[in-house]
Amino acid sequence: MSEVIHKARAAKEAAAVLNRLTSAEKDNALLLMADALITQQEQILAANEEDLARGRELGTSASLLDRLKLTPARLKDISDAVKQIVELPDPVGDLLETYHRPNGLFIEKRRVPLGVIGIIYEARPNVTVDAATLCLKSGNSAVLRGGSAAISSNRSIIAVLREALSRSVIPADALQLIEDANRSSVDEMLELNGLLDVIIPRGGASLIQNVVQNATVPVIETGAGICHTYIDESGDYAMAEAIAVNAKAQRPSVCNSMETLLVHETFARKHLGAMAGKFREVHVELRGCDITKEIVPWANSATEEDYATEYNDYILNVKVVGNLDEALSHIQRYGTKHSECIVTETVNHAERFLQEVDAAAVYHNASTRFTDGFEFGFGAEIGISTQKLHARGPMGLPALTSTKYRVVGSGQIRS
């Protein structure tokens, strides 16, 4: 039996136990995990150093090494994040609906765990802890497959967390790490219907596309964001500038940052020159349409491909449009249904934009950077769904649950 099947089976058996535990029992286990990350940090940091040394040898970029690196301060943050998850309400058991039927049947719809969740992610050891604890809090077993560049860190973290579980009532088998670094272990997970209830990919576009294209297990698609901000003719200049610069430059590497700025021509002829200066100050390269280049001579040319690219970098497309409809059709064509914003003082334009744009989150006069479980007040985030089924937008703990109808009768039969 392969490692993947062996561990997924163990996770499934553990899930049946997890399903019967109280919130207090799960929270107690999470607290033991949070403490263990601190008390056993030396072994984790030593393992992390192995990963870093290997990465340096392979010539891994500084930014990737930084994402891989753990320090006592970062472990403290990771441990504190687990304690915050403990404080969140447990969604399992929540009563969503009740129906009393005329025939006397009493029907309840309640939240239940999904079962076994597979998470496929990159070489980020913090995701190992985050994904593991969010799954357990919501009553699910987790089968984790992280990037192989973090394998020593992940092995050590999982060993520490499973040891903590062994002191709790959650079976240690509820937490599984796939150690096989071959791509085939990912492929095997993607087709593990019956053992995995859902797969959540977390990472870049190619990782996510591989999962979406090849999985037969149901997937929650997360991530890719080509987000737009449209500045309407009536947009307030100061507000528009603040929102646009924030959406692009506050943290360009994340999925809710802006990739293309759409500007109404009247606004552009008055203000785009000044706004371009602001982007230049924060080192953002502009790629513009013809009118943009006329107004901003130092801008480069934007191609069709640029409009379809998620840069995650200090690069911004700028396109001047004649009206709201042109902006809407550009977004319809190039958007990834993630986060889209209009800056306007015209109420019916705002309403049309909020109504007609097909995206997980639509904004009027606020930065798209707010699409985030913490900013939305969920207290946690397992990812940002860009699909329409099950969960859309930032996902908190309830997104890790399913539902069950409990029907209580007194001998009812169907006629």
Add this chain to the structure above:
Amino acid sequence: MSEVIHKARAAKEAAAVLNRLTSAEKDNALLLMADALITQQEQILAANEEDLARGRELGTSASLLDRLKLTPARLKDISDAVKQIVELPDPVGDLLETYHRPNGLFIEKRRVPLGVIGIIYEARPNVTVDAATLCLKSGNSAVLRGGSAAISSNRSIIAVLREALSRSVIPADALQLIEDANRSSVDEMLELNGLLDVIIPRGGASLIQNVVQNATVPVIETGAGICHTYIDESGDYAMAEAIAVNAKAQRPSVCNSMETLLVHETFARKHLGAMAGKFREVHVELRGCDITKEIVPWANSATEEDYATEYNDYILNVKVVGNLDEALSHIQRYGTKHSECIVTETVNHAERFLQEVDAAAVYHNASTRFTDGFEFGFGAEIGISTQKLHARGPMGLPALTSTKYRVVGSGQIRS
């Protein structure tokens, strides 16, 4: 451009219009459709006769011909069902949650249509109308691919319905029928990411498995049901018999009927002989374990394969178990997570069963035959989901919607 792509694109464009319509506008269109099915019934019945003639020539079974057949009375029922859908509340726009954030952002989570729904189904003309109207009522375009044996009926029905739409504000293109009878048109639909938002298969196990295994478009899995009834030691005999006979024999062809009866040994030794007689009366073949055959000499032997088979017929597996745990593990092994029932007077056994069995609907002292959108009071049913994501169990109109976060600010940026 292929027929599938051409029609899916047209459906997507129409979906943008549909998304802006009011409930009254959609209901008005549905009423025109309901009327057209009656006023233009002659052409539909003539087309149906073509399908029936072709079917008889090909030696199609009487039961399949019956599913294919339309009559004035059946068309009246189908038309009345559309009028019932008109009466249901429109889920689109429903406010699910609101958040006022400390920074002044106002966040609303509202229901929105999914967009374009692909439905792949068998040669049942009634499903054509049902699927079309449920999709339109919930603001979605529909791309329908029915079994080729019903192609003349479907063409005629869709022509009638599209003509009715052309007299309403819903674009006729919101309703598309794929006429290409080749299997390749199904394959093409399954990979139409970006044009189809979801695919719902409706039909037998092989149709559903083909969709689940091969689709890259998100799927809502419906259907297959290997449902169990467990009669506990304390089960009331009269109630147990009524529920078991109803679950098996009231309508064996449907997914919520029982395939395997599990009986506690003490109960079996007292009552299984009498109960077997009742099954014999309604012409149900029994396939039993060794103890069953000892008690019911005329029962055949049940094999492992029998326990894993959805008969949808007058055949029932009977297995005697020593206790609740044995029943639970049999269900865990052979169940399809559809509908499962316990008959017991022991409260903590009922609670354990309802809590521990992993299924869309779990019953205490009532027939599994109630797993149905109409019986649950939803007023409609697009299918019964056996997956855990998005929707589980009977699906009414809300299962055909997604959600959108609408965020209204006054210039908020992220720090």
